[in-house]
Amino acid sequence: MKLLIVFLVCFTLIAGAFSQSEKPSSKVSIRPSLHQRKPSFLQRTKTRTSSPISYGKRVEYVYCDPRTPPSCVKSVNETFCLKDSDYPEKDIKYYIEYDPLVLKKYADIPFQSADNLIDGVTSLEEKHFDYSLYNGNVFSKGNWVGGEGYICPSDVLYARPKRALNADGEWRVIVQDVAYYTQTHRVETCLYPGASCRTIAPCHRTKCVQKYVYHRMLSYDPCDVTKGIFIDIFKLPSACSCHIPTKFY
Secondary structure (H helix, E strand, O other), X not given: OHHHXXXXXXXXXXXXXXXXXOOOOOOOOOOOOOOOOOOHHHHHOOOOOOOOXXXXXXXHOOOOOOOOOOOOOOOOOOOEEOOOOOOOHHHHHHHHHOOOOHHHHOOOOOOOOHHHHOOOOOHHHHHOOOOOOOOOOOOOHHHOOOOOOOOOOEEEEEEOOOEEEEOOOOEEEEOOOEOXXXXXXXXXXEOOOOOOOOOOOHXXXXXXXXXXXXXXXXXXXXXXXXXXXXXXXXXXEEEEEEEOOOOOO
C-alpha cells in the first residue's frame, strides 16, 4: 500500500513538471496591421510638447497643421520643394505595400525635355537660352539685344517635387523616388513677372505674365495618415507668356 502511495505521488510531480514545460511562450512577435501601426512621422514627434487635442488617437502625439509650410520651404512664395530632409520615405513605402491599387493610380513619363514637349525647339537649344543682358527694364539695352530665348525670359525645370501645396492650400508629401515611382513635370517660371516683353516697343505696354496648370499626383498626408496613398491636385507654374493689353488712344 505504501509503495502504491509513493508511486502516485511521484507520478503526479512528474506530470506537473512536464505540463509546465509544454506551455507556449508569452512573448510572441506580431506585426502590427495597417491601422495599428503608428507612422514614423508621429513616432518622431512623440517627445514634442503640445496641447492634447481629442480628435482621435493620432493627435494624442502632436498637433499637425497641413497649412503650415514644411521645413523645406525657404520663401513665402514657394509652392513646392525639390529637396526634403524630412521626407517620410519609410511611411510611404509601408502604405504603398498595403495598397493594391497604387499601380492603377500611378502614371508618369520620367524622361521629358523640349524634344518631346516644344515644337521647333530642341532640348539643347533650350538649355543654352541666354537672358544675361535682360533685367526687366523696357528702356535698357538688354530689352533689344541678347541671346536666343523666349520673348519672356523664364526658368525651365523638369522637376520631381518632394512636397507641394495642393489646390486647397494644404501641404502634401509627393510620392517621389520611392521604389521605382517618380512623378515628373515641366515647370516654367517667369524670371521677371510683370516686366516688359523683350524686343517689343514700350508703346505697346506689354508685360510678362505667369501661367499655371493643375497636375494630379500621388500624395501622402502626414497630418492624416489614414488616407494612405491618394491622388491630389496641385497648381504648378507652366509658362511665362507675353500679354499685350487693349490700346487706348
